[in-house]
Amino acid sequence: METITHTMQHDHRRCDDLFVSAEELIANKQWDEGGNTFRNFQNALEHHFRMEEQVLFPEFEKQSGSTAGPTQVMRSEHEQMRELVSDMAAAVELQNQDDYLGLSETLLIMMQQHNAKEENILYPMTDQVLAPQLPDLLGRLDQVD
Numbered sequence: 812m813e814t815i816t817h818t819m820q821h822d823h824r825r826c827d828d829l830f831v832s833a834e835e836l837i838a839n840k841q842w843d844e845g846g847n848t849f850r851n852f853q854n855a856l857e858h859h860f861r862m863e864e865q866v867l868f869p870e871f872e873k874q875s876g877s878t879a880g881p882t883q884v885m886r887s888e889h890e891q892m893r894e895l896v897s898d899m900a901a902a903v904e905l906q907n908q909d910d911y912l913g914l915s916e917t918l919l920i921m922m923q924q925h926n927a928k929e930e931n932i933l934y935p936m937t938d939q940v941l942a943p944q945l946p947d948l949l950g951r952l953d954q955v956d
Contacts, residue, residue, distance in 0.1 A: 813949055815934050815949070815952075817946070818949060819859075819929065819930075822855075822859050822862070823930070825855060829848060829851050830919070830922070833845055834912070836848055840908060845903070846903045846904075849899065849903050853896055856859045857893075859956075861891075861953045862890075862952045863885065864889065865955055866952050867948070869872050870937075870948060871936070873943060876938050881928070882933070883911050884914055885925070885928070888921065892918060892922065895917060895918045896918065898914050899911055907915075914942060
């Protein structure tokens with residue numbers, strides 16, 4: 812059976828793969844392909860955040876009655892990552908490899924910590940709390956653009 816944990820972990824891996832590809836291309840100064848791959852990563856990451864912020868988190872908060880817990884922390888970390896990604900986009904535009912790779916290292920650490928919290932704590936909690944509406948919820952996650 813499909814779960815929130817499985818679905819969202821799979822999406823984390825998709826974002827991670829794009830992130831690694833962009834970093835490798837930019838490290839090799841392949842700016843055109845690296846820039847395109849970075850934009851694909853940026854779009855994938857933002858889509859992932861929207862799935863959480865528009866569907867998963869509000870539903871979890873509604874069912875659990877808690878808005879001050881893990882979802883608040885995740886939203887705050889999303890904002891920090893958005894700022895880093897924005898700075899990385901500027902570095903891509905300027906073809907500033909040093910800035911990009913430095914920001915990339917920071918983002919990698921942040922994403923690893925963030926994903927671990929989601930995959931080991933938050934997603935399993937959502938699978939439990941939202942079990943009765945799982946098929947509907949997975950469908951709604953699929954529809955986020």
